[in-house]
Amino acid sequence: MQFQSLSYGPGLPPGGSRLAARLDSFHLTLTLADARPLSVPLTQVQVAVGGFNDTVWRFEWSDSQGRWAVTLEDPATQQALLAQPPAALAAALAGVGKTQRRARTRTRLGLGALGLWFALPVLLLVALLWNASTLTGWAASRVPLKTEQKLGEMVWKSQKTQLRLVENTAANAAVATIGAKLTQGSRYSYRWFVTRDHSINAFAIPGGTVVVHTGLIEAAKTPEELAGVLAHEVQHIEQRHSLRAMAQSLGTMAALGMVFGDVSGIAQIAASLSQLSYSRDAERDADARGLAVLKAAAIDPQGMVRMFETLGKESEGLNPPAMLSSHPATAERIARLKEAIAEAGSWPVQPLAVDWPAVQASVR
Amino acid sequence: MAMDVIDYKLYGEDMQFVEIELDPGEAAIGEAGAMMFMEDGIVMDTVFGDGSSQQKGFWGKLAGAGKRLVTGEGLFTTVFQHQGPSGKRKVAFAAPYPGTIIPVNLPDVGGTLICQKDSFLCAAKGVALGIAFQRKLGVGLFGGEGFIMQKLEGDGLAFVHAGGTLYRRDLKPGETLRVDTGCIVAMQTSVSFDIQYVGKLKSALFSGEGLFYAVLQGPGTVWLQSLPLSRMANRIVMAAPALGGRSQDQGSLLGGLATGGLLGGMLGGDE
Numbered sequence: 001m002q003f004q005s006l007s008y009g010p011g012l013p014p015g016g017s018r019l020a021a022r023l024d025s026f027h028l029t030l031t032l033a034d035a036r037p038l039s040v041p042l043t044q045v046q047v048a049v050g051g052f053n054d055t056v057w058r059f060e061w062s063d064s065q066g067r068w069a070v071t072l073e074d075p076a077t078q079q080a081l082l083a084q085p086p087a088a089l090a091a092a093l094a095g096v097g098k099t100q101r102r103a104r105t106r107t108r109l110g111l112g113a114l115g116l117w118f119a120l121p122v123l124l125l126v127a128l129l130w131n132a133s134t135l136t137g138w139a140a141s142r143v144p145l146k147t148e149q150k151l152g153e154m155v156w157k158s159q160k161t162q163l164r165l166v167e168n169t170a171a172n173a174a175v176a177t178i179g180a181k182l183t184q185g186s187r188y189s190y191r192w193f194v195t196r197d198h199s200i201n202a203f204a205i206p207g208g209t210v211v212v213h214t215g216l217i218e219a220a221k222t223p224e225e226l227a228g229v230l231a232h233e234v235q236h237i238e239q240r241h242s243l244r245a246m247a248q249s250l251g252t253m254a255a256l257g258m259v260f261g262d263v264s265g266i267a268q269i270a271a272s273l274s275q276l277s278y279s280r281d282a283e284r285d286a287d288a289r290g291l292a293v294l295k296a297a298a299i300d301p302q303g304m305v306r307m308f309e310t311l312g313k314e315s316e317g318l319n320p321p322a323m324l325s326s327h328p329a330t331a332e333r334i335a336r337l338k339e340a341i342a343e344a345g346s347w348p349v350q351p352l353a354v355d356w357p358a359v360q361a362s363v364r
Numbered sequence: 365m366a367m368d369v370i371d372y373k374l375y376g377e378d379m380q381f382v383e384i385e386l387d388p389g390e391a392a393i394g395e396a397g398a399m400m401f402m403e404d405g406i407v408m409d410t411v412f413g414d415g416s417s418q419q420k421g422f423w424g425k426l427a428g429a430g431k432r433l434v435t436g437e438g439l440f441t442t443v444f445q446h447q448g449p450s451g452k453r454k455v456a457f458a459a460p461y462p463g464t465i466i467p468v469n470l471p472d473v474g475g476t477l478i479c480q481k482d483s484f485l486c487a488a489k490g491v492a493l494g495i496a497f498q499r500k501l502g503v504g505l506f507g508g509e510g511f512i513m514q515k516l517e518g519d520g521l522a523f524v525h526a527g528g529t530l531y532r533r534d535l536k537p538g539e540t541l542r543v544d545t546g547c548i549v550a551m552q553t554s555v556s557f558d559i560q561y562v563g564k565l566k567s568a569l570f571s572g573e574g575l576f577y578a579v580l581q582g583p584g585t586v587w588l589q590s591l592p593l594s595r596m597a598n599r600i601v602m603a604a605p606a607l608g609g610r611s612q613d614q615g616s617l618l619g620g621l622a623t624g625g626l627l628g629g630m631l632g633g634d635e
Binding site: 006008009013014015016018050051052053054055056058060066067068069071073103104106107110111114 | 472473474478496497498499500501534536537538551552553554555556557581582583584585
C-alpha cells in the first residue's frame with residue numbers, strides 16, 4: 001500500500017519531509033528525496049499513535065544513524081490499513097486502532113461530563129420549577145404549626161395598624177358563625193375580623209386569621225355568598241398557600257442564584273417576602289377545596305357563584321376591586337366553579353340561619 | 365491551490381514589525397488592526413471569513429467566519445492587494461505587544477501549523493485559518509491553551525507572533541520536552557501534546573510552576589515563547605498599586621489563589 005507521509009529522520013529536514021512510503025507484506029519502503037529507496041523490515045518497525053489529538057500514526061524504527069518516524073495522518077489510508085493490515089503489523093495496527101477508538105470514547109465521555117457539570121444548575125432549576133408545587137408543598141409541610149402562627153402574628157400586627165376594625169356588631173357574629181361551620185375539625189384556631197373598607201374583599205393571614213371588608217358584606221345579597229368567600233379564604237390557610245409561595249420564591253431565588261450568580265439576593269428575597277401574593281394556581285386550588293367544604297357544611301354553592309358574578313360585574317368598571325389583581329380572570333373562575341358543581345351533583349342544602357338585612361345594616 | 369509567494373523583511377528586535385513586499389496582483393491577509401503602513405497601489409479590502417478560496421459559497425464563508433470568532437479573531441479579514449500595474453509595493457504589519465514575529469513557511473511543516481489563539485499576524489493570501497479543537501479533556505483544561513487552538517493551512521508563508529523571545533525546537537522522533545503550560549506557541553500536527561502532573565504536592569503548591577507541565581513529544585517542530593503575555597500582564601498589574609495587585613499566573617491554580625489572597629499580597633509583592 002502506497003501513501004504520502006511526512007517523515008522524520010537523520011538527514012531529513014527537522015520539520016519533516018514529504019515522502020512517498022510503501023507498505024508491503026514484509027517491508028516499509030521510503031523513497032528519499034534523491035529517489036533512493038530506504039527499506040526496513042516490518043519486524044523492526046513499531047507503530048504508535050500520537051500527534052495533536054492522537055490522529056497521527058507513526059511507524060518508527062532505529063538504525064545506526066538514529067531514529068526514524070514515518071507519520072500517516074490521512075484517516076482514509078488509516079482505515080484502509082486497518083482493514084487490510086500487513087501480517088507482520090496486524091497486531092500492532094489493531095492495538096493502534098483500539099487506542100484511537102478508546103481516546104475518542106474518552107473524549108466523548110469527558111465532554112459529556114463537562115457539559116453535564118455546566119448544565120447541572122440549569123437542569124436543577126428546570127426540575128425545581130417543574131416540580132415546584134410538590135417541592136414547595138413538602139417544604140411548607142415541614143414548617144411547624146407554632147412557627148406558622150408566629151409568622152401570622154407578625155403579619156397581623158403589621159396589618160392591624162392599617163385596618164379600621166369593626167367590633168361587636170351583628171356582622172362580626174355572622175362571620176364568626178359561618179366561619180365556624182366551615183372550619184370544623186381544623187387544626188388551626190381561627191380568629192375572624194371585620195374591617196371598614198368599601199372594596200369587595202376578604203383576606204387570610206397564615207395561622208388562622210381571616211379579615212372581611214365591610215364592602216363584601218354590603219355587596220353580598222345572602223349569607224351563602226359570604227360563606228362562599230370565607231370557604232375560599234379558609235382554604236388559603238388550611239393549604240398553607242402563603243408558606244408555599246414563600247418557599248417557592250426562596251427556592252427560585254436560590255436556584256437562580258446558583259445558575260446566574262448573585263442576583264443581589266437578600267434584597268430580592270425580602271421583596272418577595274413582603275409581596276407574598278398568592279399565585280393563580282393557589283386561587284384555583286382554594287376555589288375547588290372551598291367548594292368541597294361548602295358541600296361538607298351543607299351550604300348552597302350558588303352563593304359562591306353569585307359572589308364571583310358580582311365581583312365580575314364590579315371589575316368591568318374602571319376600578320376593579322383590589323382583590324382581583326393577583327387572581328385568575330373571574331369569568332374563568334365562574335366557569336370552573338359551575339363545572340365543579342355540576343360534577344359534584346346537588347347536595348342537601350340547609351339555609352344559613354342569619355338575619356342578613358340586620359347584618360348588613362350593622363356595618364352601614 | 366496557488367498561493368501568493370511573498371517576500372518579507374523583519375524589523376526591530378523585541379517590538380517587531382514585518383514588511384511584506386507584494387508583486388502586482390499579489391495579496392496578503394492581515395489580522396484586523398495589525399496593519400502599520402502600506403504603500404501606494406496597495407488596496408485594502410475587507411472580506412467575510414479568511415479570504416482563502418477554500419471556502420465556497422455563503423455557508424462556507426459563514427463557517428469560516430464563525431471559526432475565526434471562536435479563536436478570538438474578528439469576523440472579517442483584511443486583504444491587502446497590490447493592484448498597481450508594475451513594481452513592488454510594501455505593506456507592513458506590527459506585533460501588538462513586545463515579542464517576536466516568526467515566519468513559517470507552511471510547506472516546510474507539512475502544510476499545517478497549530479498555534480495559540482490570537483497568535484496569527486498575517487499571511488499570504490490563500491492560507492486558511494481554522495480551528496484545532498483540543499479533544500483531550502485534561503489538556504484542554506490544564507494545558508494552558510484551552511480547548512481551542514488556531515490552525516493555519518496552506519502552501520504559503522504565515523507570520524505568527526508571541527511574547528518575549530521565540531524559540532524553535534526540533535524534536536526528534538520520540539524526544540520529549542516538558543514545557544510550562546503557558547509557553548507553547550505553535551507546533552506541527554505530528555507533535556503529541558499532553559499534560560503531566562508535576563508529581564509532588566509540595567512542588568504543586570510551592571514551586572510556582574503550577575500543577576501541570578505540558579509534555580511535547582516528537583517528531584516535529586515546536587515554537588515556544590519565553591514570556592506569555594498573561595505573565596507580563598500579571599507582573600504589570602502586581603506592580604500597579606492602583607489596580608490592587610490582584611494576580612493570577614497562567615496555568616497555575618493555586619499560585620493564583622495564593623498571590624491573590626491577603627497573605628500573597630503581603631508576601632508576594634516584588635516592587
